Amino acid sequence: MSGPQLLSMQRGEGNVVFVYFDQEGEAVNTLRSQSGSELERIFDRIEQDTDAVAVILSSKKADHFIAGADISMLDGVSDVATGTQLSRMGQAATERIARSKVPVVAAIHGACLGGGLEIALACHGRVGTISEKTKLGLPEVQLGILPGMGGTQRLPQVIGVSDALDLLLSGRQVSARSALKLGLLDEVVDPGSLERAALALALRLAQAKHDGAKRWQSLMGALSPEAVKEAALSDNPLGRKLVFDQAEQKVLAKTRGNYPAPLRILHVVRLGLEQGFERGLAAEADAFGQLVVTPEAGALRHVYFAQQATKRFEGPITSEPCPSIGKVAVIGAGFMGQGIAKVSLHHAHTSVRLRDKAREQLGLALGSVDQYLLDLVKRGRLSAWQRQEHLNRLTTTTDHLGVSESDVVIEAVFEDLGLKRRVLFEVEKHAAHPVIFATNTSALRVGDIAHGCQHPERVIGLHYFSPVEKMPLLEVVTTDKTAPWVVRTAIVLGKRQGKTVIVVSDGPGFYTTRILGPYLNEAAYGLLEGYPVEEVDKQLMDAGFPVGPFTLLDEIGIDVGYKVGQVLLTALGPRMTPPAQLQALVELGRLGRKNGRGFYSYAEANKGKRPVDKSVYQDLQLPIPHAPPDTRSAGAAQVNVAERCLLAMVNEAARCLDEGILRSPDDGDVGAIFGLGFPAHLGGPFHLIRSRGARTVVAQLQSLAQKYGSRFEPAEYLRRLA
Numbered sequence: 001m002s003g004p005q006l007l008s009m010q011r012g013e014g015n016v017v018f019v020y021f022d023q024e025g026e027a028v029n030t031l032r033s034q035s036g037s038e039l040e041r042i043f044d045r046i047e048q049d050t051d052a053v054a055v056i057l058s059s060k061k062a063d064h065f066i067a068g069a070d071i072s073m074l075d076g077v078s079d080v081a082t083g084t085q086l087s088r089m090g091q092a093a094t095e096r097i098a099r100s101k102v103p104v105v106a107a108i109h110g111a112c113l114g115g116g117l118e119i120a121l122a123c124h125g126r127v128g129t130i131s132e133k134t135k136l137g138l139p140e141v142q143l144g145i146l147p148g149m150g151g152t153q154r155l156p157q158v159i160g161v162s163d164a165l166d167l168l169l170s171g172r173q174v175s176a177r178s179a180l181k182l183g184l185l186d187e188v189v190d191p192g193s194l195e196r197a198a199l200a201l202a203l204r205l206a207q208a209k210h211d212g213a214k215r216w217q218s219l220m221g222a223l224s225p226e227a228v229k230e231a232a233l234s235d236n237p238l239g240r241k242l243v244f245d246q247a248e249q250k251v252l253a254k255t256r257g258n259y260p261a262p263l264r265i266l267h268v269v270r271l272g273l274e275q276g277f278e279r280g281l282a283a284e285a286d287a288f289g290q291l292v293v294t295p296e297a298g299a300l301r302h303v304y305f306a307q308q309a310t311k312r313f314e315g316p317i318t319s320e321p322c323p324s325i326g327k328v329a330v331i332g333a334g335f336m337g338q339g340i341a342k343v344s345l346h347h348a349h350t351s352v353r354l355r356d357k358a359r360e361q362l363g364l365a366l367g368s369v370d371q372y373l374l375d376l377v378k379r380g381r382l383s384a385w386q387r388q389e390h391l392n393r394l395t396t397t398t399d400h401l402g403v404s405e406s407d408v409v410i411e412a413v414f415e416d417l418g419l420k421r422r423v424l425f426e427v428e429k430h431a432a433h434p435v436i437f438a439t440n441t442s443a444l445r446v447g448d449i450a451h452g453c454q455h456p457e458r459v460i461g462l463h464y465f466s467p468v469e470k471m472p473l474l475e476v477v478t479t480d481k482t483a484p485w486v487v488r489t490a491i492v493l494g495k496r497q498g499k500t501v502i503v504v505s506d507g508p509g510f511y512t513t514r515i516l517g518p519y520l521n522e523a524a525y526g527l528l529e530g531y532p533v534e535e536v537d538k539q540l541m542d543a544g545f546p547v548g549p550f551t552l553l554d555e556i557g558i559d560v561g562y563k564v565g566q567v568l569l570t571a572l573g574p575r576m577t578p579p580a581q582l583q584a585l586v587e588l589g590r591l592g593r594k595n596g597r598g599f600y601s602y603a604e605a606n607k608g609k610r611p612v613d614k615s616v617y618q619d620l621q622l623p624i625p626h627a628p629p630d631t632r633s634a635g636a637a638q639v640n641v642a643e644r645c646l647l648a649m650v651n652e653a654a655r656c657l658d659e660g661i662l663r664s665p666d667d668g669d670v671g672a673i674f675g676l677g678f679p680a681h682l683g684g685p686f687h688l689i690r691s692r693g694a695r696t697v698v699a700q701l702q703s704l705a706q707k708y709g710s711r712f713e714p715a716e717y718l719r720r721l722a
Contacts, residue, residue, distance in 0.1 A: 006035050007042050008060075015053045016202050017046055018195075022060040029061055030070040031115040033086060036093035036149075039119075043096045054202035055100065057123060058107040058195065063133045065108045066116025071143070075301050077292050084289030087148035090115060091281050094122035094150045103205035107198035109191055112136045113173065118149035121158055125205055126184065127198045128176040129191040132381075136184055137173035143304060144297030144681070146265045148288035153272045153280040159183045161240075161273070165247050168265050177380030244270050256542045258681045261291050295691065299683030303673060306666035306684070310502055311495070313663075315488035322489045323436075325496070329353040329406035331423055333365035333396070336440055337412035339468025341365070341394065342372050346382075346469075347498035351393040353402040362396040369394060372469060400430040408493060410438045410462060415560070420449045428454045436486055438462040442513045443564045446506045447479040457483040460490050463510060465675050466556075473675035474499035479506045500674050502667040504656075508571035509564070511656050511668065512675040515685070517568045517576055518648035518711065519676075520561060523549035524579045525708070526641035532625040533599050533612045539642035544679025549645065554598035559586045575711040581620045588619050646688075647701055647712070649678070653685035654715035694721035 005024050012018045019042055021029040046052050059065045077083045097104050097119065106112075106120040108128040117136055120126050128134050138147045138155065146152055147168070156164040159182045167174070179185040189197040244266055251262040264287040272280020291297055328344045330337045333356035341352045356362050373390055376382040382390075395402060403409060404427070411423045424437055437459050439449050450459035461477025474494040478487050487503065494501040504511045526536050527550075537548020553561050562583060568576040592598035600610040617624045653668050662668045669684020682688045689697050698714045698721075705712035714722075 005038070006032075007038050009042055009045070011052075012056070013199060014203055015051045016199055016206075017049070017052050017055045019055060019057050020060045021057070021066055027061070028064045028067045028111070029059055029116070030067055031090070032070045032073055033089065035115075036089040039093040040096045043100060047101060052102055053206040054102050055104040056107050056195070056198045056202055057097075057104060057119065058198070059109065061110070063110040063131070065106075065110050065112040066114075066119065067111045068114025068116055068139070071301060071304055074143070074145070074292055074297075075305075080289040080293055082289070083292040084285050086292075087285035087288035090118070090149035091285060094118055094154075097122040098124075098150075098154075100124075103202055103209060105198045105202040105205070107194050108136070108176075108185070109134055109194055113139055114147065115149050118147055118151040118154070121151060121154040125186050125198075125201045127187045127189060127194060127201055128179060128185045129194050130176055130188050131191050132175070134176045135173040136176075136179045137171065138167055139171040139173065141169060141259075141261050141265065142171040142300065144259065144261050144294060144300040145291045146261055146268065146284065146287055148284060150281060150284070152265060152268045152284045153277055156269060156273065161243055161269070165243075165266070165269065168269070169247065169251060169262050175380045181380075240270070240273065256544065258544045258679065259296055260294060261297070264291060296681045299681055299687055299691070302683045302687050303669065303680055306670050307500055307674075309664075309666050310500055310670050313491070313501075313503070315491045315503065316484035318484035318488060320483070320485040322485050322492065323407055325350060325407045325489065325493050327351045327353065327406040327408075328493075329355065329403040329409045330412060331355045331403070331409065331427075332412035332414075333358075333361045334412065336464060336466060336468060338365045338368045339466070340410055340412055340440070340464060342369055342469045343497040343499070345369070345390045345393060346373070346376065348493065348496035349393075350496075352395070353406055354394065354396045355398070355400075355403055356396075357398055359398060362398070366394070366396065400426070403427065404431040404433075404435070406435060408436045408438060408489070410440060412440045412464075415441060415444065415563070417444055417448060420444065421451070421453075424449060424453050424459065434458055436460065436489060438490065440464055441477075443509050443567050445508065446477050447481070450479065450481070456481040458486055460486050461506065461510070462490060462494070463512070465512075471675070472498075472500050473512075473671060474501045475510055475512055475671065475675065476501055476503045477506055477510050478503060500670060502671045503663055504667070504671075505661050507659070507661050509568050511653075511661050511671050513564060514568060514572075514656060514661070515649045515652040515672065516676055517565060518652050519645045520549050520553060521565070521576070521578045521711075522645045522648045523641065524582060526644070528579055528581065528620070528622065530625055531641055533616065535625075536641050539640065540645060543642040543646060544681055546677040550599040554592040554600055556592070557594055558582070558590060558592045558598060562586050575713075577711070584621075585616070585619055590616065590619060643700075644704060644708070647697070647704065650685040650688055650697065651701055651712065651715050651718070654689070654717040657686075658715060658717040689718065689721070694718055698722040 006021055008020045008022055010018050023029045046055060104123040105125040105127065106123040108120060108126060109131060110133050112120055117138055138151050140147050163182050176185060176188045180188045187197055187201065247266055255262055268280060268283045268287050271283045328350045330340050330352060333354050341354050344350045344352050354365055373382060373387040377384055377387050409427050411420060413419050413423055420439055427437055434455050439446060439461050441461060442463055446459060446461040450456045453459060460482050463475035463477060465471035465473055476490045476494060491501050508514065509517060523536050527533060533550050537550050540548045565578040590597045593602060596602040599612060599616050601613040602610065614624055656662045657665060657668060665686035668686050672678035672684050673680050678684055698718050701712050701714040
């Protein structure tokens, strides 16, 4: 496979050779199938250079070292043997670096991920910049595979087994400060000092080698007392067994066995520790080849490409200029308003004017924002100076002062149509100039909120998910009156806030809330048929959802869920009919976690696990279930509840695409996964349709319709595909 040249070489001070990664014609450096042989050729030339005393690997890209492998290359692997060979080629390249006759130092600024970090791990020293843009990690597990260039074997050697397993199994990225604490970096400097610091380290290592120092490659990597203790633990067979048994328990608790990659990572790391580095590399290559062709890896690659497509979308074409966004006003200092303020300050770097009628609530909001920033400082994500700079851009008010001068006003008040309209009309009345008004709503039509206002073309929906600072999705909701430049401005703001943005058309529940409705309804029907609360939640978590539907209802509020359900029922008809008994729960004051009375008991917990509040069955006029589902009478539910919930959601997603609520199937998959926790290993509702086949999905829905009613009648979109 051919491609643009990646590497260039030049001699620097003191006979140190600088090798630069600089992918021709690309904004970032990525590794392709020919990259390994290119690296080997470069080091062959260095081996022949008798004057060379050290090598520095660096990048000429702004804010990027190496972003990892080219994912499209992985998508082209069709069989195990090809995948295994690809891994072995990568391993040969990193081995060439590790066995260099002269020390090699990685000078890292920006993204150093996947194969980029594996190359850095093969070096004998690593220097990184203190920049926020410098991130290190091995995210392969998030694509359903494992590091295939020696990373599973070298990372435990560099930072210890426990920390290595944490990074390998989570795929999380760490800052330069955190990498220094882990031992992943030997030194952290300002970006302007990077090459000078790398040169100094390279010359020290070269001098140590010349002086005959033992283990010169690890001169800068002296183990901490904690690392020494852990090494003793992992070298001991009983201690090693304890470490890996605990890791496996955590993996299975988190993945429910839906993802094969984490268990293979554990196996490969352990095998390398017990049978040696070379055997570990062979196992890594074999596992890489087997994992890259699994359905789970294919689904996760699809999610990656779909997310990249949403990142590239800038909105409708318009000749009108989009304003720069320097000031954001947030109306409503509750939980959602606080979250919007946090991401606007920290990620978007805007000024924030936070308004609430209650001074006490503003005080709580300030404390919440400050604690959020303090936590970022503790985790090495912010400096103390940056925290103070963020706080300096946050002001509060109980009136309209400062709100009207903002570029964008985001209301985050209660989900009440009349209240949201009043807020919009007040903003228009007091604004010094027409501003973009964004409503944070999960179900109300944006057009209904904007009805009768002066500038409906400037009104847009921004549906954030709770908690805002953690949930990655933002649903931008447009009406038929929203101006294209307003849509583009909202997309820019969402991306600056660190969000994955999808653009949907106005309608009841938009996309995510709408497809959540039948999912929650079906779970409730299962409960009425005799499934215990905890059994329904377990089935959906086993299917891959992060929490079960009844846990979710408790979190969002049973009353809120019921109210949204009524909105969907009124707008979309009988298929959205929730079980009538849910109304009784609301009337009896059973609202969920917020008042301590939900499907689960909030008065007691055992190791973080809350028991079901058995009195909920009495309120629903149901007997308390005792037997597991498979031992109940023939009159009990006949089909796995998780499958019913899943297909109900998929069916409604298909309707949303058919009706123009969704812009594309990719947006539908991204929205379901990042907004609702749809199982990523299934690739989203539309990927599930493709992988199962439309005919199969239609047949399954028709079978369910015969057993459970017309709510399962297949969408026209699915019928056409079939």
